[in-house]
Amino acid sequence: MFKKILIANRGEIALRIIRVCRELGIKSVAVYSEADRESLHVKFADEAVCIGPPPSRESYLNIPRIIAAAEITGAEAIHPGYGFLAENANFAEICTSSGLKFIGPSADSISAMGNKSLAKETMKKANVPVIPGSDGVVTKLQDAVDISREIGFPVIIKAVAGGGGKGMRIVRDEAELEKNFIMASTEAEAAFGDPGVYIEKYLEQPHHIEIQVFGDNYGNVVHMNERDCSVQRRHQKLIEESPSPFINAEVRKKMGEAAIKGAKSVNYQGAGTIEFLVDKEHNFYFMEMNTRIQVEHPVTEQVIGRDLIKLQIEIAAGKKLDHKVKNPVGHAIECRINAEDPSNNFRPSPGEITGFHLPGGYGVRIDTHCYAGYRIPPNYDSLIAKLIVYAPDRKSAIDKMAAALEEFTIEGIHTTIPFHKKVMKNELFRAGKYDTSFLDNIILTNKE
Ligand code: ADP
Numbered sequence: 001m002f003k004k005i006l007i008a009n010r011g012e013i014a015l016r017i018i019r020v021c022r023e024l025g026i027k028s029v030a031v032y033s034e035a036d037r038e039s040l041h042v043k044f045a046d047e048a049v050c051i052g053p054p055p056s057r058e059s060y061l062n063i064p065r066i067i068a069a070a071e072i073t074g075a076e077a078i079h080p081g082y083g084f085l086a087e088n089a090n091f092a093e094i095c096t097s098s099g100l101k102f103i104g105p106s107a108d109s110i111s112a113m114g115n116k117s118l119a120k121e122t123m124k125k126a127n128v129p130v131i132p133g134s135d136g137v138v139t140k141l142q143d144a145v146d147i148s149r150e151i152g153f154p155v156i157i158k159a160v161a162g163g164g165g166k167g168m169r170i171v172r173d174e175a176e177l178e179k180n181f182i183m184a185s186t187e188a189e190a191a192f193g194d195p196g197v198y199i200e201k202y203l204e205q206p207h208h209i210e211i212q213v214f215g216d217n218y219g220n221v222v223h224m225n226e227r228d229c230s231v232q233r234r235h236q237k238l239i240e241e242s243p244s245p246f247i248n249a250e251v252r253k254k255m256g257e258a259a260i261k262g263a264k265s266v267n268y269q270g271a272g273t274i275e276f277l278v279d280k281e282h283n284f285y286f287m288e289m290n291t292r293i294q295v296e297h298p299v300t301e302q303v304i305g306r307d308l309i310k311l312q313i314e315i316a317a318g319k320k321l322d323h324k325v326k327n328p329v330g331h332a333i334e335c336r337i338n339a340e341d342p343s344n345n346f347r348p349s350p351g352e353i354t355g356f357h358l359p360g361g362y363g364v365r366i367d368t369h370c371y372a373g374y375r376i377p378p379n380y381d382s383l384i385a386k387l388i389v390y391a392p393d394r395k396s397a398i399d400k401m402a403a404a405l406e407e408f409t410i411e412g413i414h415t416t417i418p419f420h421k422k423v424m425k426n427e428l429f430r431a432g433k434y435d436t437s438f439l440d441n442i443i444l445t446n447k448e
Contacts, residue, residue, distance in 0.1 A: 002026050002077045002318050006070045007041070009081030010060060012367045012386060014041035017079050020309045027075045031066055033059035035377035035393075039222040039367045047073050054379045060084045063091055067098050077101035077316060079309075083381065084400065086292040089114060103316040105215075107289050112266045113289040117160045117198040123286045126265035128258045131277060131285040133200030144181045144199055145174065151201045157181060159188035160196035163297070165235030167191055170202050183314065191289045204433045206277040208232065208272075209284070211259035213301045214311065215268040216321035223256040224304050225328050228297055230436045231423065233346065238416070239423060240296035241333040242303045242336050246395060246430025249327070251282050256325060260287065271312050272295070277436075295336070295383065298367060302332035330390055331397040335405065337385040339376050341414035350378040355411030359404035363390045363397075385416065394432065398424055419443075 005021055006029040007014045014030060014349035018041060021028040022081070030045030035054035042048045049069040052059035061084055070078060078095050080086040089110040095102040104110070110267070113119045117137055120130045134147045137160055148155045148171070157180055159167030167188050169180045181197070189195035212224040228244035229237045247255070259274040271293045276284040297308045304326065315321065340346040356372040370376070376384060387404055391397040402424040408417055423429050423443060434442075 002313070004029060004073065005077045005079055005103070005313070006031065006066070006073065006075035006100075007045070007081065008060070008066050008085055008391070009079070009083070010039060010041060010369075011035055011383065012369045013222075013295075014039075014079040015369045016367055017081065017309055018045050020307065020313065024310065024313065026249075026313070029061070029069065029075050030190065032070050034377070035379050038374065040371065040374075049073065049104055054377060054394070055222070055241065056084065056379065057333060067094060067100070070100055071098070074098065077103055079103040080292065081200055082292050082295055087102060087114060087290070088194050101316055103270065103312055106267070106273065108269055109266045110291045113272075113291050115160050115196075116158065116288050119289055120198075121261050121287065122265060128259050128262045128286045129284065131200045131203065131287060134198045136198065137196040138199055141178055141181055144177060147199050148174065148177060151199075153179055154202040154204075155199050156202040157184040157197050157199055159184065159194070160198055161188065161192035161194040163192075168235060203277050203279055203285075204405045205437045206279055207244070207435050208237075208275065208287075209244050209247060209278050210273050210275040210294075211255055212297070212308075213259050213263045213268065213272050213274060214308075214315070214323065215263055215270060215272070215320060216315050217269055217318060219264075219267075220321045221260050221263045221268060222321060222323050222325055224300050224306075224308075224323070224325075225258045226252060227299055229296060230434055231429070231439055232436050233439050235436075237296065238336050238439065239420070240299050241331065241394075241397075242299040243328045245332065246278065247282065251278075251284070253326075255284050258286070262289065267364065270315055271308055286310050295386070296334055298365065298386060298388045299332040299334045302365070302388060303328035303330055305329070324424065330392050331394045332388060332390045333397050333401050334386055334388045335401065335420040336383055336416065337387055337408070337410070338382040338416045339384050339413050339422075340382050340416055342416055342419035344414070346416070347414075348378065348382050349414035350376045350382075351413045352376075353410060355409060357407070357409040359387070359407035361404075363400055363403050364388075365390070370410075384410075387420075395430070398430055399444070
């Protein structure tokens, strides 16, 4: 087992990894930007190294400084968390060539899945159903027209390098295609440094259901069931749950098997997630693979009874996978508490937290790096806490979540807590009758 791990991240996930290191008797090294001096990951790590000024580019994305921090402190491995460098194949490669173990899949697996359009090709070859669309990047308008005619409108133009729900445009008819095609490519270049776009059929009101997978260094791959992430605002997840209220055991089995096939086709090692869109008839289509631990991993941990961060570290250290596929037990829900103002179009709300009271009790879990007096810097994403509940069934989990949200008090800034309270009361949500259009069409237009 490693003696010392450097965590190339910040916020709740950095703290979460530090806690596991302590449990395993591994020393932890935090890296931080000048904006994060007062952050808990800096306080609770065994050592901490400042790696630069607030902008991510100069700190959390600065590969030479992170590698230097690992070398100075004598760390043997690097855990990238999620976001920042977690899906950067170049970073994984540099870690390896610097003699540091990258806690994640190989640079080759990351590359194979990093380009979303290439990833679809790979999955197609592995016989995993994919959303109908273009074979690879589309560069000419005429090709975009031909493909769209063939698969039928509406279509969605997506950036090959996209992420975080950004870089997508829905096109409902041919007249809108030219303008959107040019704009999508220009936006992709500006946001991701890659103008490549691809086209796929736009599914109406699908469910976003993803499968957690894990691979070891000996060719074993398992799946750990699904998470339903259909509660989204503008394609960004806000609430996740496991199991999904939409699929049954038979569909779960089929999706799980497809996910394992997909992961095996790229010799996958470590934690990964295969994201599917599922239509009303329960047909599922591969959308993309995330080659890292995800924000919403705790809902899986609760229903399968395993610490996934611990497993990531053990697998990276060479342990054999000892997990067998098993059905979820009980029900878990996660609400993402963001520093955003839901009554003002979810505008970011950084600043000082003046009062902070956490809910608690049986089945309530909170992963957060915040405390009273903490100042949320404006430089990073707005996630400030994850509230996770676990109960024997879905109804009790929703009731527990509603009760916990009632008690959760954050003063000084705006948060998404009032919004989550509203969702927990919504009859459609309570009945499990929601898809990816639910938030934008029902809750946010006050049609409930
Ligand atoms: P990102 O990597 O930016 O999160 P994804 O490809 O995972 O992007 O898509 C995010 C969300 O966008 C999905 O969960 C879904 O709600 C919507 N979406 C993406 N592709 C399609 C599609 N072909 N049809 C309908 N909705 C889609």
